[in-house]
Amino acid sequence: MSKTIVYEVEVMFGDCDPAGIVFFPNYSKWMDGASLNFFRQCGLPPWRELQKTRGIIGTPLLEIHTRFLRPASYGDRLQIHTRITEWRNKVFIHQHVVKRGDELLCEGTETRAFVVHPPEEPDRIKAIPIPEDIKALCSRRESGCSDSSAC
Amino acid sequence: MSKTIVYEVEVMFGDCDPAGIVFFPNYSKWMDGASLNFFRQCGLPPWRELQKTRGIIGTPLLEIHTRFLRPASYGDRLQIHTRITEWRNKVFIHQHVVKRGDELLCEGTETRAFVVHPPEEPDRIKAIPIPEDIKALCSRRESGCSDSSAC
Amino acid sequence: MSKTIVYEVEVMFGDCDPAGIVFFPNYSKWMDGASLNFFRQCGLPPWRELQKTRGIIGTPLLEIHTRFLRPASYGDRLQIHTRITEWRNKVFIHQHVVKRGDELLCEGTETRAFVVHPPEEPDRIKAIPIPEDIKALCSRRESGCSDSSAC
């Protein structure tokens, strides 16, 4: 089990639709922000640096699955609780739980892979085996640290 | 089985991310556009009119499930093939298949419900049983008409 | 001169375009968020409440003018410094200065009006004279309070 990192967003007027509630694709956008934040909080540099040093250009999505339980609206502050629930050979599963304080609003999983441009085909992207050092960074638990953005 | 309606979008530069490919939440946005287009092509008025006449304010999402197979970029023209694969009592399942010509890029399902503001609690939304006339409209197949936006 | 309120945003990966920099319409979105935040920090309730009590549905835009000086990218934290530089009879001018720490990235003005649905034409929107109490709320300066989101 990985660390859990909390990412906070404030819903803007422009995130909401004519029904006055968050337009649902924004949850996917915020989960993507929470994923990147997760890796940054675990100690990874931004993709643009990782691309220079190791060729890794990011963690694109293979699959998403999201359930919407309660609506939110502009002015609400949401907390996205993000962790990695499974590491496979070339993919990993992110879980995001979106809350407004104690209320559960939405939860989703993402299947992602670390990708590079293969040297022989620089216009394509290709998944690589999950780098062990990244896995270790995301999994490490310092004593006394659990489920908090302060980890 | 319902009709299949095709909705076309052209990918804009601003739909793409720093990797140069479509930022994935845009697929959800386009599927939402394809859903509304589906109902309009089946003969339903816009939600703002249906709200006045029947109280129906739209078909919000309960759940989405999407798989991303191949990337797209700006300038690409995508066709979203949309149908309803299942009608339950209060929810229905939309299937969206996103293609670029013959290539399959992405496919997803949405679980949606028709909702109203209940008179006793006008600030809330509540699912209603699928209206039979709407089901009939979406399911009707004229002879010789299949898988086309001209249906 | 009004108060100045600072609104902070963190740039997400999905806010950036294939050139790797913020896609410019996002600055308009953030300025809109900064405008709403300005009124909330000045003590106004959200539009959905103001609509019920006074019929005011928001402050839509009549005109925007924005200059882009330096690019930003994902992971950057931006501060939007927002104030009202002019009150006319039925419109007011918002000024937004977007900074990354000390660096000036972008600056813009917005011309906005407070609007209502006129009772005789509920489908339309109409500008009203700037309410004096709102003007007072936004203009009031407590002693020792200047240019800070803590005002």
Place this chain on the structure above:
Amino acid sequence: MSKTIVYEVEVMFGDCDPAGIVFFPNYSKWMDGASLNFFRQCGLPPWRELQKTRGIIGTPLLEIHTRFLRPASYGDRLQIHTRITEWRNKVFIHQHVVKRGDELLCEGTETRAFVVHPPEEPDRIKAIPIPEDIKALCSRRESGCSDSSAC
């Protein structure tokens, strides 16, 4: 004076805000789409190809100025009439007029420049003098061709 090219968009539900009308930054996004479409219709390849052949990575914005006259909502089809009103040494002015049939909804100007990554500083972008051949492509008028996307 340049050609005028018409770009059409259909407003989606998710383009609209809680007031039920187009959230204004979307006009900037569509004008950006209309700008790219303008250059493609004039015969330019996509930026990703122009970058490989000539180092030109796009035409980022220096300034925008937009006036909003009438609102639009989902389901509306809008036509954006785009031309270049001025060529200076290193910048050019785009004019976009957004209509819904005969109704004028919005109009804006954009100040843009063609940019490259200077070889000596590959992380920066730098404006270049407007290439004469591109200017010629955009300005050429075939006989009998005016104000139409068919030009």
